[in-house]
Amino acid sequence: MDYNPREIENKWKAYWKEHEVYKVENPASGESEKPKFYVLDMFPYPSGAGLHVGHPLGYIASDIFSRYKRMSGFNVLHPMGFDAFGLPAEQYALETGIHPAKSTSENMERYRTQLDNLGFSFDWSREVQTCNPKYYKWTQWIFLQLFDHYYDNQENKSKPITDLVQHFEQNGNAGIDAANSQEGSFTAEEWNAMSKQDQEEVLMNYRLAYRKIGYVNWCEELGTVLANDQVKDGVSERGGYPVIQKAMKQWYLRITAYAERLLNDLEEIEWTDALKTIQSNWIGRSEGASMFFDIVGSDEKIEIFTTRPDTIFGATYMVLAPEHDLVEQLTTADQKQAVDDYISYVKAKSEVERQAEKEVTGAFIGAYAINPFTNEQIPIWIGEYVLKDYGTGAIMAVPSDDERDQRFAKKFGLQIIDVVDKSKYPGATLSDKVGVIINSGFMNGMEVPEAITAACQKAEEMGIGKMHINYKLRDANFGRQRYWGEPFPVIYDADGLVHGLPLEELPLMLPDTDDFKPTKGGRSPLARLEDWTNLSDGRSRETDTMPAVAGSSWYYLRYMDPDNEDAFAGQNAVNYWQDVDLYVGGSEHAVAHLMYARFWHKFLHDKGLVPTNEPFKKLINQGMIQGVIEFIYLDKNSPEDARRFVSAEIAAQEPDGDFAKIPVHIDYVTDYGSDKSYLNLAGIKQFIDWRPDYANASFESATGTYKSGVFDSPGGAADITFVTLSEVGKMSKSKFNVINPDDVIEQYGADCFRMYEMFLGPIEQSKPWDTKGISGVSSFLRKFWGLFFDAQGTFSVSEEPASKEEMKILHTAIKKVTTDIERFSFNTCVSAFMVATNDLRKLNCNKRAVLDPMVRLVAPFAPHAAEELWLRLGGMDGMKTVQEAGFPQFDEKYLVEDSITYPISINGKKRALADFPADASKEDLERDALALEEMQKWLEGKTVRKVIVVPKRMINIVVG
């Protein structure tokens, strides 16, 4: 029988479904005969374009690993679900009027079908959808827990806010060391005398979920708040309208409370160093001093943070962030115009643009501060390189020892005083913390580290500052002015006080609407639903919704116990599954999702609700599979009613600026993805059918010109070769280059698709999609299948014992595949299968002793074919699936060699190969190698200075 993937795969997909082969049970408390293993994929956002060939890369890898672990005797949890709230569905709703719930649910269904088509071993009975009220009930509940807790720095854990209130009632905020944004101190009497509102204001500065003013990208023209990636060059991506930074009161999460733990605990998890570095840079811990500078003629003080307090004698001016609270108050009348102009210049820029700005910009505000160590008056400036949200939003500028300060000082003619003598450290850069302090009073002669301590001590004695650890990590903005997200489960009373809803009232359902446009002032569409928003007695609901990161911060816990109605997950389930053993996903989630999930997990751990300190023990990143975008050149100067397109070779001869690149649907392109990709006449016709506005356009190429149905070729060519431009880029609906795995599977089968994606290269590497090599994998599968059948196509397996050579081929493959799965090197596993199959074919081997373990070995990779072959081998006896058969174990005894082929080098260059006995001594090897006939011409007339022999590896003869 020929290998017919379609038939086999449909049969087994149906069988798996019917027999619930991949359903996983939570063992009753205490008993678990098998060790647990939790393999998780980052769940997808179900986009309208459907699953493309890039998505499955990680899923295939994790599925192979899950199947391998299952066959190795583990109880494997391998679930899947959907990150179903998010902006694209809402954007789509705005354009089409189709409700996000509807489009999302359709998209999820489509994804599910596509995922099933790939033969994954997901336990779908555990599916979670973040937009399902049964799920977001618990997202809301966790949010309320955050709202009801503060972080105690002494005990290093979060505690109920009621504890804090009790403390305030008795002691004010003295003696409390908590993560907070409270300014100043108050006594118990002061606390008790405060109004409810004032008390709530204070508590907001401690809660882990709290409200404060934040800045958003506001586009007046569109009447909406924009995401950073919807803003390009200070204008909206859609429409190109101006965007400014607008202040809005919003919900935040106090992730900074966990900064130290998020940083330190990176040590206990197996993530790549690159990923850990990204997280640790994101957290951005720096040690230094916070200090207060007095202001001439004002009672206000400017608080700064510096990592270099030792250079304070060189602080000749200060720079505030343009948004700093004191700017307005301190600006003098004659500088007002300049300052206002500068602020409006800054407001039009995004933070990334501000930091990327190479030119130094700033404005003097007219006021002066006093350097507390030199008592000199120093001017106060504002500049975009100082960020409002980093540190205190103000710096003491030391132009002698900070590069940016130096450029600023040089541009604006500010004083520069050298305070660090680096002559003892040749090659040290400005930012290296080395040197001897000069021009600095009591610190003169000290080395930098010593001076840092001394400066902190002095500042503390003077009562103007202290040692301080600063983090770049900021509290996360947790509010979105959008419809399609979790509603905040809170109610504002008539006095504006926030009340969390009790558990019985959860979930707070997202109300239905058909109008997804933002409400005036940038408020969410929910604000338009007055019946929902406004309650009796002047009470109202929050109209912001939660960001997509909310639902994804804890979904991995829900899979453990997805139907629990009394808790986010039952304690039995959580204590059994513990944490994720292997997490596979894209590195684009390196900070946001992975940081918030770690934060929520630690918070739940503090509450005693999860047993582990970290959610994801091991994590691997899969690379992206990019698409190729095909463009054709449109002459921008051609008239509207007679557009002129030119083939790439013609465009190359004319100035670049004359052409616009129009993306073409890749289905129309011949030789898609190659440098020679082109449209033929049929392709051009398809293009015109698709874009009828170009019906009258001309298409010029070296082979001739096509216009209005006529192809005129001077050379008499029968068809046009209209060359397109191929560029590697994201696979996206808007680029018309999405490749649906279903189409590939239709042609080659899911087993082939799975193996081919693995065969493409290392899992973590990005690469453009290319089907060039798929035939190699396809023919491998046919050859492998062929091992089990005779020339007449009859299933035929021999019971004869296997030869030594055959056993060696088998065990070489088992060893290679086992070690390579363990190190996530799936591409080399596929090679190993090919090598084994080629070798067995040469020996015409059809022996059960070899083929039975081979089937179990390929089962994780090609599960459908493996099931069919396993059934035919008679292995199904008493089992539902080959997954229940054990994974083959290799035995070194089949791998021992009698002789070893040694490369023999002269001065490190290979000159000969020779076989020597495996147990030959170093001395024998050296003697025999030197005696080899083919070596004599290299040794002639030379002195052998040294012979290096590495047994079982190589021999190197050094001559001179």
Place this chain on the structure above:
RNA sequence: GCGGGUGUGGUGAAAUUGGUAGACACGCUAGACUUAGGAUCUAGUGCCGCAAGGCUUGGGGGUUCGAGUCCCUCCACCCGCACCA
């Protein structure tokens, strides 16, 4: 700007601890079989060279008996930067 990553044949790549560079595939060349081939099989295929041999892992330098692998330096490309998910 800050941070992360990647550079090896015509192409995707392999080389697990510093020890035979290019496994395994694609493509290409030649041949066999066939009515036919975008099927299958066999052989060859890093580059230069008739050969002997030389060169070769982005460029340059270093350490070493030996470097794709370690160190220094330069270059190119890709990704992320807090409201895309």
